[in-house]
Amino acid sequence: MSRILIVEDEPRIVSFLAKGLQANGFTTTHAVNAAQATDFALSGDFDLMILDLGLPDKDGMVLLNELRGQGFSQPIIVLTARDDIHDKVNGFEAGADDYVTKPFRFEELLARVKARLRNIQPAGTSNDNILTIGPIVLDRLTRQVQVSGKLVDLSAREFILTETFMRHAGQVLSREQLLDLVWGYDYDPGSNIVDVYVGYLRKKLYSDCIETIRGMGYRMLTSSIKD
Known part of the structure; x- marks a missing residue:
């Protein structure tokens, strides 16, 4: 049974979310401010975590x-x-996996919760938190990426995209798969945001780490050697 932390200071919304999530088989706990949320998290x-940004003691974006970082x-x-x-x-760059605006329909939020939980890999072993492909090493706990032993400065979105490829x-x-897995909400079908971020990773990791499959998408090579 998945446990969900609700960070929200409005009792009515907390009650609404808790009842709906519990009715769908989740266990919930709630925090009313950033200090409590940090302790729980x-x-x-x-x-x-479901996080409201308008918290009484700290802006939710700062908390995120x-x-x-912790x-x-x-x-x-x-x-x-x-x-x-x-x-x-800003929310996505700070590390949010999804962004839902109020007012909202509970059915939509529930679908997003289930989608995010499906993407979680089983935890508990070092292999779950340390991913290695060729010279690239990604640490999920420290949220750092190294290439051939050198730390690479990635934005939150670049980190998530790298982890997804790995x-x-x-x-x-x-x-379309990358938009769903990494951005979590619909972009204009004509948007080139995925192509742009793949370009960023090729520059920051190494040029041939991600292969373009014409008409299909992208693939991270499993045995690439850095130039």
């Missing part, structure tokens, strides 16, 4: 960034009234 007992690697779904595109981009090394991933 770092206990390691939760599979997913801090939790990622090694909280479980999915975080931001649930907020802030619907400006810049807020959404977990599916050798498999062809379409642009």
Whole structure:
């Protein structure tokens, strides 16, 4: 049974979320401020967090960034009234896995929760937290990536994209799959955001780490050797 941490200071919303999630087989705990959320999150007992940004003691965006910096690697779904595109981009860059704006339909939130939980790999062994493909080493706990022993500076979105490619090394991933797995919400079908970020990774990791499969998508090679 998955455990979900609800970080929200509005009792009505907490009650609504808790009842709905519990009715669907989840166990819930709630925190009313950033201090409580940090204590709960770092206990390691939760599979997913639903985070409101308007907390009484600290901006939720700051909390999100801090939790990622302290090694909280479980999915975080931001649930907020802030619907400006810049807020959404900042949320994803800070480490959010999904972004839902209020007012919202519970059915949609539930679907996003289930989707994020499906992407979690079983924890408990070093292989779950340390991924290695050729010269690339990714640490999920420290959220750091090294290439041939040298630390590479990646944004939160670049890190998630790298992890996604590494977990599916050798498999062809379409642009649509990558949008769903990494960004978690719909972009304009004509958007080139995936292509742009793949370009970033080729520059920061090494040029031939990700192969373009024409008409299909991208694939991380499983035995590439850095130039």
